[in-house]
Amino acid sequence: MQPTRTEGPDYYHKVVDCQWACPAHTPVPEYIRLIADGRYDDAYMINWKSNVFPGVLGRTCDRPCEPACRRGRVEEEPVAICRLKRVAADNKSDVGPLMPPVAAKRNGKRVALVGAGPASLTVARDLAPLGYELVLFDGEPRSGGMIRSQIPRFRLPEEVIDEEVGYVTRLGGVELRLGQRIESLKGLLSEGFDAVFVGSGAPRGRDLDIPGRKEAAANVHVGIDWLSSVSFGHIEKIGRRVIVLGGGNTAMDCCRTSRRLGGEEVKVVVRSGFEEMKASPWEKEDAIHEDIPILNYRVPKAFTHENGRLTGVTFEIVRAEYDDKGRRNLVPSGEPDEHHECDDVLVAVGQENAFPWIERDIGLEFDRWDMPEVNPVTFESTRKGVFFGGDAAFGPKNIIWAVAHGHDAAVSIHRHCMGEDVHDRPPPGFSLVSQKMGIHEWSYDNDISLDLRHRVPMLDKAEALKNVRVEVELGFDSRLGFAEAQRCLNCDVQTVFADNLCIECDACVDICPVDCITFTEDGEEADLRSRLKAPALNLDQDLLVSGALATGRVMVKDEDVCLHCGLCAERCPTGAWDMQRFTLEMTHAEQMGGAA
Amino acid sequence: MTYIAKPKLHHPALTPNALGYLRRDYEGSVSTLCAGCGHDSISAAIIQAAYELDLPPHRVAKLSGIGCSSKTPDYFLGNSHGFNTVHGRMPSVLTGANLANHELIYLGVSGDGDSASIGLGQFAHAIRRGVNMTYIVENNGVYGLTKGQFSATSDRGSKSKKGVVNHDAAIDMVSLALQLGATFVARSFSGDKAQLVPLIKAAIRHPGPAFIDTLSPCVQFNNHAGSSKSYDYVREHNEAVNRLDVIADRKPIEVDYEPGTTISVTQHDGSVLSLHKLAEHYDATDRIAAMAYLAERQAEGEIVTGLLYVNPDPGDLHGALGTTGRPLNSLSDAELVPGQAALDRINAGLR
Numbered sequence: 001m002q003p004t005r006t007e008g009p010d011y012y013h014k015v016v017d018c019q020w021a022c023p024a025h026t027p028v029p030e031y032i033r034l035i036a037d038g039r040y041d042d043a044y045m046i047n048w049k050s051n052v053f054p055g056v057l058g059r060t061c062d063r064p065c066e067p068a069c070r071r072g073r074v075e076e077e078p079v080a081i082c083r084l085k086r087v088a089a090d091n092k093s094d095v096g097p098l099m100p101p102v103a104a105k106r107n108g109k110r111v112a113l114v115g116a117g118p119a120s121l122t123v124a125r126d127l128a129p130l131g132y133e134l135v136l137f138d139g140e141p142r143s144g145g146m147i148r149s150q151i152p153r154f155r156l157p158e159e160v161i162d163e164e165v166g167y168v169t170r171l172g173g174v175e176l177r178l179g180q181r182i183e184s185l186k187g188l189l190s191e192g193f194d195a196v197f198v199g200s201g202a203p204r205g206r207d208l209d210i211p212g213r214k215e216a217a218a219n220v221h222v223g224i225d226w227l228s229s230v231s232f233g234h235i236e237k238i239g240r241r242v243i244v245l246g247g248g249n250t251a252m253d254c255c256r257t258s259r260r261l262g263g264e265e266v267k268v269v270v271r272s273g274f275e276e277m278k279a280s281p282w283e284k285e286d287a288i289h290e291d292i293p294i295l296n297y298r299v300p301k302a303f304t305h306e307n308g309r310l311t312g313v314t315f316e317i318v319r320a321e322y323d324d325k326g327r328r329n330l331v332p333s334g335e336p337d338e339h340h341e342c343d344d345v346l347v348a349v350g351q352e353n354a355f356p357w358i359e360r361d362i363g364l365e366f367d368r369w370d371m372p373e374v375n376p377v378t379f380e381s382t383r384k385g386v387f388f389g390g391d392a393a394f395g396p397k398n399i400i401w402a403v404a405h406g407h408d409a410a411v412s413i414h415r416h417c418m419g420e421d422v423h424d425r426p427p428p429g430f431s432l433v434s435q436k437m438g439i440h441e442w443s444y445d446n447d448i449s450l451d452l453r454h455r456v457p458m459l460d461k462a463e464a465l466k467n468v469r470v471e472v473e474l475g476f477d478s479r480l481g482f483a484e485a486q487r488c489l490n491c492d493v494q495t496v497f498a499d500n501l502c503i504e505c506d507a508c509v510d511i512c513p514v515d516c517i518t519f520t521e522d523g524e525e526a527d528l529r530s531r532l533k534a535p536a537l538n539l540d541q542d543l544l545v546s547g548a549l550a551t552g553r554v555m556v557k558d559e560d561v562c563l564h565c566g567l568c569a570e571r572c573p574t575g576a577w578d579m580q581r582f583t584l585e586m587t588h589a590e591q592m593g594g595a596a
Numbered sequence: 597m598t599y600i601a602k603p604k605l606h607h608p609a610l611t612p613n614a615l616g617y618l619r620r621d622y623e624g625s626v627s628t629l630c631a632g633c634g635h636d637s638i639s640a641a642i643i644q645a646a647y648e649l650d651l652p653p654h655r656v657a658k659l660s661g662i663g664c665s666s667k668t669p670d671y672f673l674g675n676s677h678g679f680n681t682v683h684g685r686m687p688s689v690l691t692g693a694n695l696a697n698h699e700l701i702y703l704g705v706s707g708d709g710d711s712a713s714i715g716l717g718q719f720a721h722a723i724r725r726g727v728n729m730t731y732i733v734e735n736n737g738v739y740g741l742t743k744g745q746f747s748a749t750s751d752r753g754s755k756s757k758k759g760v761v762n763h764d765a766a767i768d769m770v771s772l773a774l775q776l777g778a779t780f781v782a783r784s785f786s787g788d789k790a791q792l793v794p795l796i797k798a799a800i801r802h803p804g805p806a807f808i809d810t811l812s813p814c815v816q817f818n819n820h821a822g823s824s825k826s827y828d829y830v831r832e833h834n835e836a837v838n839r840l841d842v843i844a845d846r847k848p849i850e851v852d853y854e855p856g857t858t859i860s861v862t863q864h865d866g867s868v869l870s871l872h873k874l875a876e877h878y879d880a881t882d883r884i885a886a887m888a889y890l891a892e893r894q895a896e897g898e899i900v901t902g903l904l905y906v907n908p909d910p911g912d913l914h915g916a917l918g919t920t921g922r923p924l925n926s927l928s929d930a931e932l933v934p935g936q937a938a939l940d941r942i943n944a945g946l947r
Contacts, residue, residue, distance in 0.1 A: 440599040448603035510640035573632025
């Protein structure tokens with residue numbers, strides 16, 4: 001097998017599973033160490049740079065980092081990365097002075113941003129310090145997009161949104177035109193902007209066109225619209241018995257909101273099995289905790305009604321069948337249909353993009369699903385100077401993806417406005433720095449905490465259900481935050497091996513608590529994987545393979561469950577192993593130069 | 597040495613042995629030896645062997661003397677009995693313990709200073725009495741603990757780290773053991789666990805005095821050019837006469853060798869030693885030939901390793917003395933104080 005190429009940023013980046021999984025590539029272990037150290041401001045700013053909304057995301061992120069977390073492979077559960085982010089946001093002092101200064105002079109470029117949600121705000125965050133003039137349009141009277149309209153207040157207080165949107169709008173050159181819905185892209189383009197960014201989300205909730213829908217319309221609501229009305233204070237009550245249709249996170253928000261607006265018998269009914277539901281496991285848990293049953297394998301057939309009033313929903317009971325290719329089909333189980341009585345139904349069966357305001361004759365191509373054709377790297381549409389990001393680009397995802405899109409689109413917009421090729425994008429920068437301070441001293445805490453994942457303290461259930469605007473999660477206090485932070489394995493502190501220094505004494509093999517390291521005859525990867533000290537069965541995880549050593553053997557390290565405890569380096573007599581901190585510098589617009 | 601304890605978290609794929617223990621359960625406290633010390637590899641090999649043999653930790657007694665090597669019992673089998681004796685006196689204490697309770701598994705761990713200098717007489721007599729034990733010498737040819745003087749196993753002509761040449765003849769522990777009547781004699785290298793672990797397993801299963809001389813480089817004081825106990829020197833001059841597989845309890849043989857190159861030696865307890873020959877004509881059951889071969893190769897500057905001699909049906913001290921066959925702590929007062937009639941009988945026999 002060829003010696004592993006570790007020269008570029010990718011090899012060691014991939015070892016930091018959380019950072020690799022995060023769409024914005026937030027340097028997770030770095031900010032967790034800062035939290036453990038009580039340096040909340042610094043931890044917050046690292047997050048702010050990567051993901052713009054640490055306080056919001058620390059409560060609501062879909063956390064792709066956590067399923068990826070290495071800790072989850074060596075014990076039961078991953079580090080509570082998301083809620084640690086909130087610890088930084090909750091405990092920081094005034095970070096205003098740490099924010100980028102208002103650009104000394106404007107660069108004369110004007111960019112229109114359609115929608116004032118996370119994608120557009122990220123673009124504004126990246127471009128404002130470079131002297132751009134940024135105009136954000138939004139049909140709603142408040143900024144924040146789905147962060148404000150769809151996420152219920154008991155999960156995300158208003159102040160947090162105001163604060164973090166405020167950090168962006170105060171960067172200078174940012175103008176908010178709220179309550180001003182863009183009805184024509186053609187019209188907007190004629191206003192002479194240097195670039196247009198579309199971050200208008202996926203604002204249309206899918207409806208359920210089954211018998212009785214029209215007749216019972218007064219008590220059948222589309223989930224995201226209903227959530228938005230609750231958020232803006234237009235709706236304050238719901239019936240006693242509520243059925244929520246759908247199994248995604250919006251359904252979970254709908255049912256939990258219902259419980260707080262007078263819903264006593266609230267249930268979620270899904271077509272799929274419980275396991276296959278789209279909602280994150282923790283959101284399902286939270287719903288169940290609030291006494292909301294989730295009934296699965298039930299397909300809604302009809303809304304029943306009496307005298308123009310909804311009386312309930314009829315369901316066909318199905319079961320899952322899998323064909324040869326493992327595809328699932330829901331087939332009738334043959335059991336009699338079930339009727340569930342209710343006073344209100346919330347339909348949360350998905351959401352869609354809608355671009356009625358984009359003319360089809362302006363050189364902006366749409367694909368056969370009526371979605372704009374968007375380059376996945378540059379986020380540019382087929383019309384030069386018009387960029388898309390967030391849910392508007394590739395359909396509904398979540399906030400952290402919108403942020404990642406925003407960063408990349410900002411790079412493109414900057415290149416476009418400077419008259420350069422949007423495809424010409426430098427790779428991220430990175431560095432590796434030894435963490436050795438002394439003979440047994442590292443600049444990070446390499447002792448491995450054996451704590452299991454700490455639970456986030458919650459408000460008493462009876463209290464929480466009384467008010468839709470009272471935050472239900474209390475967050476880790478600094479003591480719990482420290483304990484949870486200590487569970488992080490510091491995967492960014494890398495085991496770096498120098499073959500020319502190794503004397504093959506086996507000291508690293510003997511001390512490694514998780515049998516990562518093997519010295520063996522070289523071979524092809526599949527063969528090598530099978531004859532390591534512990535077989536390397538997780539093919540998603542790379543092998544670090546050295547060049548030939550003095551005996552002709554090679555050193556093979558399986559990255560899979562390495563604890564990054566540094567004992568290999570401590571026991572190494574020649575310094576062939578070293579613990580080096582990997583730092584990734586993402587390419588943001590500010591790194592591109594050429595402005596302000 | 598290392599400040600933090602080895603984390604308790606282990607690889608999720610580790611499997612328990614027949615007793616339900618993981619390999620990690622056979623570890624001891626974290627080593628305080630220098631980084632890269634060969635002794636730590638020997639500790640790891642002992643841990644591996646104990647795990648593979650399903651040894652009940654509470655049935656093992658580990659004894660040692662003084663020195664770097666003799667510190668190591670603290671670093672393996674943390675749940676076994678231990679005795680750290682006066683310098684060089686491990687063989688006597690082990691002999692005594694064995695006489696009192698022969699049901700324990702005895703593991704003597706010593707070094708070249710402890711066994712070839714101050715304890716040479718002790719070593720010799722424990723071997724010649726045929727104490728059932730596994731005696732491992734962690735041989736680095738240097739007094740590491742006192743900063744690098746030649747030990748009694750340093751080869752004549754080898755150089756110290758400072759460049760001083762050793763004028764004294766070396767004691768060869770393997771030749772001594774063969775001469776003194778050890779019924780299992782092996783030599784190995786800390787840097788070759790594939791060879792060392794099966795040898796330790798076989799030695800533990802051997803029902804007589806088993807001796808393993810393990811070359812174990814001292815990274816700090818004896819791993820330089822001019823040393824004959826460095827990693828590089830041992831690797832260059834290592835001449836293994838055989839490869840050993842220990843097949844306990846009739847498990848199928850895992851390695852296929854060319855027919856005719858493997859011999860099986862069934863030990864008294866039923867364990868089978870499957871020996872794959874690497875040196876043609878080498879017969880590990882012929883003690884005289886082994887001694888001759890060793891002398892011959894040693895004169896060439898080679899280090900012969902492997903299972904050098906095994907007597908599959910050895911006697912031991914208890915057999916020779918006709919002891920009771922039961923641990924002393926299990927004998928009742930009536931057995932220990934048989935009374936006047938028994939004494940009279942003995943006295944009469946001596947008249």
